[in-house]
Amino acid sequence: AWLAALGGFCAQFCSFGYMNVIGVFxxxxxxxxxxxxxxxxxxWIGSLQSFILAFGGLFCGRICDMYGPRWLTVPGCLLLTLGVCMTALCTDYYQFVLAQGVCxxxxxxxxxxxxxxxxxxxxSKRRGLAFGVAASGASLGGIALPFVFDAVSTRASFAxxxxxxxxxxFAFSFTAAIVTSSRIAPSGRQPYRFIHFYLRPYRDPVFALxxxxxxxxxxxxxxxFAFVASHAVANGLSLASAFHLVAYLNAGSLAGRLFSGMLSDKAGxxxxxxxxxxxxxxxxxxxxYLSTTAPGVIVVAVAYGFASGGVLAMYPALIAxxxxxxxxxxxxxxxxxTIAxxxxxxxxxAGAIVGGEEGNAANYSGMQIYAGVVMMAGSVIAVIAKCKATGGKILARE
Structure with missing residues (x-):
């Protein structure tokens, strides 16, 4: 069982771990x-990357149910490695979009x-902990990759x-492909019924909420994740220090993923x-919004990493x-x-709110307000979903 968690750890190092360093790029x-x-x-490069990572679940989830995980892990390892290697050769915008954003x-x-x-x-009983362990791989990737990129790019080249x-x-994705297996036998090929498989669950109001x-x-x-580094540069931090902020954010995320996973098995x-x-x-x-000094931005990066890491760890656990x-x-x-x-x-x-082109001052404060408000709004909808699931018992362990 824990080999599956190891596979998840390695896969999230490569998927969300790579996604978590979009601020560096x-x-x-x-x-x-x-x-x-x-x-x-x-x-749009990072946005398309996150969209495809999420939207791919529409097909990958069903393929995994029918044929098992190996049908996805091996092609995934190859495509990921190919896309990153091609990014090293890119010079034009459309090339970055295709290599990093799509492949x-x-x-x-x-x-x-x-x-x-x-x-x-x-x-089953320890599912929250297992997801927390797997999700911590994304944080480790987010810690390691910025330091590797900064160390090599400053001493050698971007490529x-x-x-x-x-x-x-490649090393982590190859490991994930080897150790990942399914306990439940694949269901085999079935007719593709979009409404039955993907729209029927939304008849459940809890699932929909x-x-x-x-x-x-x-x-x-x-x-x-995308703008903490550029915001820091705009406030006087060096490029190297700004890259390190992404690592600090992911260090906080590591703790948040593990802690939330363990606590969710008891608190719900x-x-x-x-x-x-x-x-x-x-x-x-x-x-x-109020942090403009280096110590303040570092504290915010770690704190946000802790909280957002909990969100990313709890998302698949809650759906399961x-x-x-x-x-x-x-x-x-x-x-x-849908969330893609x-x-x-x-x-x-957020980038449009920041602006900053044609000599205009960058509006980072508006971007920060936007990000905070939408996440708080999402938590309010989650409270309504919990009330629906528990019959109005908001303090229930669920």
């Missing part, structure tokens, strides 16, 4: 290859959903730094999810908690396809 592109483009335009994201999506579905089959990242991602909550949260969840999945969603919004408004076991892969895919639109739109909206 966003800041680097703004000051190097894509210096002539606006932050909003550049942010690597397809591989990351296959790895994430295959291992997530496998974990749900192996664990060599990205190749080093690719080697790390949880999906709505996650979608709203995803409009703001990755905004600090809904309770912890609501708490970490609200905390994420609270850190963005007012704490990030409210779903029949044989439909978990499909239901996670259905939710992911929040991930797609969130970063460009």
């Amino acid at each position: 966003q800041t680097y592109y703004e000051t190097h290859q894509l210096i002539d483009l606006s932050p909003s335009t550049i942010s 690597s994201a397809l591989g990351a999506s296959a790895l994430f959903y295959a291992t997530t579905s496998a974990i749900t089959g192996w664990f 060599l730094a990205v190749y080093c990242v690719a080697i790390l991602l 949880v999906t709505l909550s996650l979608t709203i949260v995803y409009f703001g969840l990755f905004v600090p 999945k809904f309770t912890i999810y609501i708490l970490v969603c609200f905390m994420s919004g609270l850190v963005a408004v007012p704490f990030w 908690h409210i779903s029949p076991i044989r439909e978990i892969g499909t239901r996670v895919g259905a939710v992911s396809a 639109f929040g991930a797609l739109a969130g970063l460009p909206i």
